[in-house]
Structure formats: C-alpha cells, structure tokens
Amino acid sequence: MGQHSDPGQQKSRLETMTWPEARRAAQNGGRVVLLPVGAIEQHGPHLPVDVDNRVVTWLCDEAARQRPDLILSAPPIHYGFNEHNMGFPGTISVEVEHFVNYVYDVCRSFVRQGHTRVVMINGHGSNAMPCALVARRIVNESEDALAAAINHWSLARDLAARIRETPTGGMAHACEYETSWYLFLDPSGVYMDKQVADMVDHQTPFVWVDLMAGDGPVALIDDWSRLSNGSGVEGDPATASVDKGARYAEEEVTNLIRFCEDFRAMKVHPRRNYTARGSDPNPYYDE
Numbered sequence: 001m002g003q004h005s006d007p008g009q010q011k012s013r014l015e016t017m018t019w020p021e022a023r024r025a026a027q028n029g030g031r032v033v034l035l036p037v038g039a040i041e042q043h044g045p046h047l048p049v050d051v052d053n054r055v056v057t058w059l060c061d062e063a064a065r066q067r068p069d070l071i072l073s074a075p076p077i078h079y080g081f082n083e084h085n086m087g088f089p090g091t092i093s094v095e096v097e098h099f100v101n102y103v104y105d106v107c108r109s110f111v112r113q114g115h116t117r118v119v120m121i122n123g124h125g126s127n128a129m130p131c132a133l134v135a136r137r138i139v140n141e142s143e144d145a146l147a148a149a150i151n152h153w154s155l156a157r158d159l160a161a162r163i164r165e166t167p168t169g170g171m172a173h174a175c176e177y178e179t180s181w182y183l184f185l186d187p188s189g190v191y192m193d194k195q196v197a198d199m200v201d202h203q204t205p206f207v208w209v210d211l212m213a214g215d216g217p218v219a220l221i222d223d224w225s226r227l228s229n230g231s232g233v234e235g236d237p238a239t240a241s242v243d244k245g246a247r248y249a250e251e252e253v254t255n256l257i258r259f260c261e262d263f264r265a266m267k268v269h270p271r272r273n274y275t276a277r278g279s280d281p282n283p284y285y286d287e
Ligand SMILES: [Zn+2]
Pocket: 043, 051, 052, 123, 124, 173, 174, 178
C-alpha cells in the first residue's frame, strides 16, 4: 500500500491506529503527543464525576482532529490524585507516588516509541504538581525529548478575564467555568436545577483557589469535606452557559494548537558540562 492511499495519515487518535500507522506517527521525532490527564471526582450535585476526563479528552481529540499532521491524541489517564475529595461519593484517588510513576511510564513509553514532544493536558487541579514533576523527569532523563504539562484552563485565562461573572477567588470546582464546559459538551448531563453556590471560606486572605486567577500565595489544600457546605462545589455555577463553554473550548483548542506548533519547533541543544569533570569550553569563562 502506497503512502497516498494510507488512511493512517489522517487518523488523529492513537487508539484507532494499527501499529504501522503508529510507527509512522512517531517517525522523525513524531507528532506532538497530547496525553489527557483527568480524574474521577465529585463535581457537585449537578455535574457527573467525569468532568475532568471529558473536557481534556475532548480538547486533545479536537486539537488533533484539526491538525493530524502535527498532533497525536493519546488515550487518557482516567484516575487522578484526589485524596482531598475522598469524603465525597464517586471520587477515586491514586496515591501521589503511584500517580507520578504511572504517568511517567506512559510519557516515557511515547519517547521510547520515537516521539520527542509529549504534553500532558491536565484537567484536575491536584494533578498539576505531579504532572509538572513528570514533565521535568522526562526532560531530565531524555537526550532529545521534551515534555510539558498544561492545566487546560490556563489556556483560557485571557478569555476568562473578559467573560467571567464570578468574582476572583471563587471559580475553582464545579463552578461557572467547569459547568459551562459541560453544558457545551453534553447539556443532558447537567442538572442546572440542582446547582448550588459555595463560596468557600478559606479563613485567611492568604489562601484561596481560583482556576483562572492563579491561587493565593500560600499552598494549602485541606480536605474538602472540612471546608465545603456539603455540596462539593467551589464557586457559583449559576451563571454558567453553553455559550461560555463554547467560547472556552474554541479558545483552548486554538491556543493549544499554537503551543504545539511552537513546541514542535523548539530546539533541543546538546547538554554541556562546564564542571571540573567536564571538558566543554565555556564561552564566557575560561581559566
Ligand atoms: Zn473538575
């Protein structure tokens, strides 16, 4: 079969490929791999527990669908690091060391298969630090591969500043933002008549959590059952809408593709050893 009749060229999701197609997608540095990383976690009384998975999987698949020449979408990491929400039904948690090692093994496999650019697209706040750590490990331990981690909401910060109605410090979980996303993806899965607000009192102005405005200066995530009014929400879903969800989705896909273009083109220079053990000449310092 010749290259021109190869349907694999247009395939954008790894799970649909045969191994010869997967091999071609990994050749010459390969397409940029997008790995969705989600969670199964309570999202208030009005949203299903799969919000984080659903959003990041859609995002990766859609970016890859638009640019199969550049991007390969991978099957997701379904479960996340979620200890703080185990007081609520429907939440599943993976111990942080297991999570880091497991996600690392998956990313490392893409590198072993030939890919030199891997991006974790994270949908769950508590996965952010572990994913960043995995990216660092891949970079540290690879000769020609780079890995990065993106919290998908970060791709829409500029847009959020323009369209959000929730005050800063209160758009964090099952909120205006996440509810808008789900309304866009599957309105039949959202019980808007059951949505409630919970503007969580963190008891000091130094601690707050907001997806779009960054977090407060102090890193402190307490067990959610201690802080919540019982709803599991952090924020106010009342002003969520399909239209906002569609705008967030479009913005994030656009920015994700732009990043992948830059990431693909990013140069990986050889490491130097300027220490007493090394022999690389230092252009700025020579004894
Ligand atoms: Zn979520």
